[in-house]
Amino acid sequence: MESQVLQRRIDVLDHGYVLLTDSMGSDLSVVNAARVSYDKASQVFDVKDERLLAFLRRENHTAPFRHAIVSLECYAPLLVKNQWFKHLVGGVHHDDMEFPGIDPFFAWNESSRRYVTEEEQFYIPTEWRSKPENSKQGSGLPLSEATGAMFTADLATHTKKGLSMYKYAMKCGVAPEQARLFLPAYSLYVRWRWTTSLQGAMHFINLREHSTAQEEIRVYASAVKELVGQIFPKSIGE
Ligand SMILES: Cc1cc2nc3c(=O)[nH]c(=O)nc-3n(C[C@H](O)[C@H](O)[C@H](O)COP(=O)(O)OP(=O)(O)OC[C@H]3O[C@@H](n4cnc5c(N)ncnc54)[C@H](O)[C@@H]3O)c2cc1C
Helix, strand or coil: CCCCCCCCEEEECCCEEEEEEEEECCHHHHHHHHHHHHCCCCCCCCHHHHHHHHHHHHCCCCHHHHHCEEEEEEEEEHHHHHHHCCCCCCEEEECCCCCCCCCCCCCCCCCCCCCCCCCCCECCCCCCECCCCCCCCCCCCECCHHHHHHHHHHHHHHHHHHHHHHHHHHHCCCCHHHHHHHCCCCCEEEEEEEEEEHHHHHHHHHHHCCCCCCHHHHHHHHHHHHHHHHHCHHHHCC
């Protein structure tokens, strides 16, 4: 890896973030994995490597991109997490708070609040989008500021009520695994670790940064692209 100072964390939405925790390999690992059949390897990434990388991407030769790995810690509302966890192949979603010590290559988990009672955090947007004309689009034009402000206030009230019922249930001795039923789930922030191959990250970025993806996950995909692009600039591209 070049000796540049990496940006480790990008804040997303009102309380979320993506944190680059670890990585293995570089753009050079990708081209050298492709060249192994010729028993050749480059020491420094040059114009020939750039051409080979472009060819691999264009022709969907994906295996070389699986010789590089990134690990990210993500903190996102459950609605984003649910979409993210659909990306199954070549990566694992891991929460070391729920199952400490479990091998991340054999399990994926989220912080379910069954055992953990870290501070509750909720996504409360300040801008609201309209119902789309085409049902295949997630949402349409932004609603007016006044309407948005009304729904922001409503959601804040709803969240506060759910949270206080949750706390009350626990105070009365209800098990956390049941008390959590009171929490407004979709907006609740959850934390997890995602360890994925470079190919897995590229696939996620392609699908989730796209204009047809939900705005809330698109901003996470852009953060992933920026963080992963620091380590694999040629593979991730513009
Ligand atoms: C805009 C958008 C809207 C969506 N809407 C919905 C929705 O309404 N409901 C819903 O349930 N999901 C929805 N999804 C999720 C979508 O169906 C995918 O599950 C998600 O995008 C992950 O992509 P994937 O399956 O390609 O990823 P992965 O499961 O990580 O698979 C990666 C790639 O591996 C290959 N692969 C995976 N499994 C196999 C296999 N068994 N055999 C051979 N090759 C395999 C495929 O090439 C695949 O593309 C949506 C996704 C997007 C981007």
